[in-house]
Amino acid sequence: MSTRNRGAGRGPAPRGAGACGFLVVLGVVALAGCQRGDAEVPAPREEAPVVLGPEDVVRVESRELQEGPVLSGTLQARRAATMRAEVQGAVLEMKVEQGQKVKKGQLLARIQDVSQQDQLLAARTAVRVARNAVRVARAEEQRNRQLANAGVITRRDLERAQLARAQAEAQLSEAQARLALSRQQVGRTRLVAPFNGVVSERHASAGDIVQPGTPLYTVIDPTSMRLEASVPAAQLSALKTGSGVDFTVGGYGDRSFQGRIERINPAVDPATGQVRLYVTLPNTEQALLTGLFAEGRVAALRREVPAIPVSAVDTRAEPATVLRVKDGKLERVPVTLGMTDEVQRLVELRSGAQAGDVLVRGSAQDLTEGTRVEVRPERPGESEPGVGGAGAPPEEPQQPQQPQPR
Template sequence: MKRATPALTALMLALALTACSKGGKPEDGKDAAAKTAAPLLVAPEDVRQVTQSGLIGAPVITGAIQPARRADLRAEVAAVVLQVAKDNGERVRTGDLIIRLDPTAIRDSLTSAEEALRAAQQSFEQTERVLARQRTLNQQGMISMQGLEDAEVRRNAAQSELAAAKARVVTARQQVSRTEVRAPFDGVVSERKISVGDTVQVGRELIKVIDPNSMRFEGQISADRLGELKVGQPVAFRINGFGDAEFRGKLARIDAAANATTRQVEVAAEFDDRSKAPQVAGLYAEGRVESADRRALVLAEGSIQRQGDAAFVWKLAGSQLKKVTVTLGERDDRRGEVVITSGLALGDSVLRNPSGSLVDGATVQRVAAGAGAASAVAGATPAAPVASNAASK
């Protein structure tokens, strides 16, 4: 029998050690990956809560942000525009001059009316003195009763003319005051429609003033959903120009008549926090009236993953990550939310945007906000550490 060479002996020993190192009971691949992988680092921004909402399927309101206090100032006299003191966007206080019209012709009318009033006053005083003398003479029997009655008629006619002259003066003064267009309340000029030199007629729109502190959501809702509406119901809406920011309010008014053409009903919702309301009128907005009868568990669609017909989420259960199958209900395209009919409970924590190769049962380690957990979740793999800082350790 040949004795083994030293090189052959060393090779056999290496193979034996390798076999021993692979001996023992084999582990399931998933369990092994969960045990060997470094903890999954999760920051607060990587997690969202399962919430409850009554907005999905609720009546939809479309409209715009409008001020409750607004005034369309129109010309009350025909004249030429001499001055425009305020322009679009400028703030005004009650009584501030905004527009001045040419008062020349109207002042001439006032002067004429005042002169007519002076003449009427003198005529009335003259007929009063004549009537007093006629009464004295009548008592002395020096004139007939007919003469006294004629004097009373002339006095009454002069008195009527005096009253008419006073009214003409008041009217003329009002016309003069109407050549100065002033702010009816504290607010902002929203739309100027005339310029210096324009000739305006009675009734022409000159300028609009709004109160930016009275903004509210005014919109229309289908008359078919009118039975679900009540004053005071919560309203959630988004405004064009403010991204995904959600505003909250309460239904303040429901019109008593529907539009004959569109069959929609006008409604208005007040902001819960007026300080957060936009200061610009006319912005498009869209929202829903929240209904207590429709409250359900909802979750943003980004947290839900699909595999064939099945849907699941990654739930944080203590220090472990669990893959939970869920049953989905109605979807809200506007809000990007889906009703969860089974699988989760109110307040459950799930990964906000799961991606990569996550492992059911993996260990979870919560870290402070901004610690880079978002990138760790995205790059997690079952066979390697998920965070670079954990791997370096």
């Protein structure tokens, strides 16, 4: 049988059979590729929590709050004196420097006193001449009295002698007054300390020509400071002479100082509606310096209550709210507030949160409710009063990553 016949006996192959087989193969390959792709898609990750540092949280704790009128101002020495030149002349000597302690009567500076010394010498000479004249006049009066009693001279001659003695005594008094004035002028060329204190300013140098009234030194008594402050007249009911005042002074951190109201101005300033107060602050240790800014409060009311910083409260809504960390998430809680300590910037927490609760403060309050958070515990040396690092879950040590086999 020929080859043609064998082929013709099978009959012609269907035209679509090859195309269908190709499509089946492609479908199998595509299905296998999709299955592999689905296996490589990673599972969705859970969002990482926001890490809060100790400076972002605060724990509700019981604290002592004080309420009363707030005072502020610049410290001044309670006793201060500016020593000025009382005569004209050149400064011969400046004895002390700024910051040096002085005692009452100690010489501070000398001004040229040539003309004053000349006047003093002339005044002394005039006093001696006047004393001699008085001595002669008194002796003459005594002789004339004896002669008048004996009838040798008339009473008129005795009266003339008495008048001469009176005139001599008057001239002596005038000469003595001039001598005292000359001594005073010489003394004015020497500046002495008016009290025990410290030289705070030196305004001149040796060789300067000064006029009466030119400042030379400023001496202060650092053992007592004074603060002048004003409060609204509406708060006068909480003020009285002798009331204690607690102060903090710039440059001394949280260290507090105590003073007392010494005087209250009896008149209200019509322009501001405020009353002037004068508060004394003992400074026996001489730790305080003039010119420092002080802020204090009259301790009118003291209470120990649960309190938090003002920065932890959101007062934009009514009632006020706080963000509390609970079960690793933030929740917004309405709270009831009480007295406010303006100096410590603390507010009483009456309801809404309990003692020990950890609240968010500061810029962290911009987080939304429901945000997952993690409070980083405090590290040594960064502890802050009221910071809620305690109670936060400890940070787990990170294990070094092992290289994965390829």
